[in-house]
Amino acid sequence: MAIDSLAHGGAGVGRAEGFVVFVRGALPGDRVIAEVTGGKKRFAEARVVEVLEPGPNRVAERAPHPGATWQCLRYDAQLGEKQRQVREALERLGGFELAEASADADGADGADADGANGGEQRPIIEPIIAA
Numbered sequence: 001m002a003i004d005s006l007a008h009g010g011a012g013v014g015r016a017e018g019f020v021v022f023v024r025g026a027l028p029g030d031r032v033i034a035e036v037t038g039g040k041k042r043f044a045e046a047r048v049v050e051v052l053e054p055g056p057n058r059v060a061e062r063a064p065h066p067g068a069t070w071q072c073l074r075y076d077a078q079l080g081e082k083q084r085q086v087r088e089a090l091e092r093l094g095g096f097e098l099a100e101a102s103a104d105a106d107g108a109d110g111a112d113a114d115g116a117n118g119g120e121q122r123p124i125i126e127p128i129i130a131a
Helices: 075-092
Strands: 005-006 013-014 019-024 029-039 045-053
Touching: 013 029, 019 029
Parallel strands: 019 045
Antiparallel strands: 005 013, 013 019, 029 045
C-alpha cells in the first residue's frame, strides 16, 4: 500500500481499493505491508508490518518511544506537516483565510535536517483580516 499523507495524530493515510486506511508507523511516500487492526464503515485502521520502500523523508528511528510518533520523519518534514495541519484546522474548522506561511527550514538555527542538535524552528502563520 502506498502512503499519501499524514493524518492528525501521526498515522499515514493510504487507500486500498478506494477505501481510506490509517496506518500507524507509515509516512508519506512509504510503500508498506499493513495489517488491519480495526475500523468503521468509511475507514480502516492498520499498523505497519513491513516497510517495502521507505519514503524520501524517512530517517532511522532513534529509540522506540510510543510518544514520538514522528521521530522517523525528517525534522524539516515534521515542521511542514505540523504547519499544514494547523493551517488546515484554522481554515476548515475556524473559517480563517490565511496568508502564505513562511518557515525557516533551512537549518539556519543550527539544526540538522532531523533536528538532532535540538535546534528549534518555528513556522509562522499570519491570518488575513478581512475589513
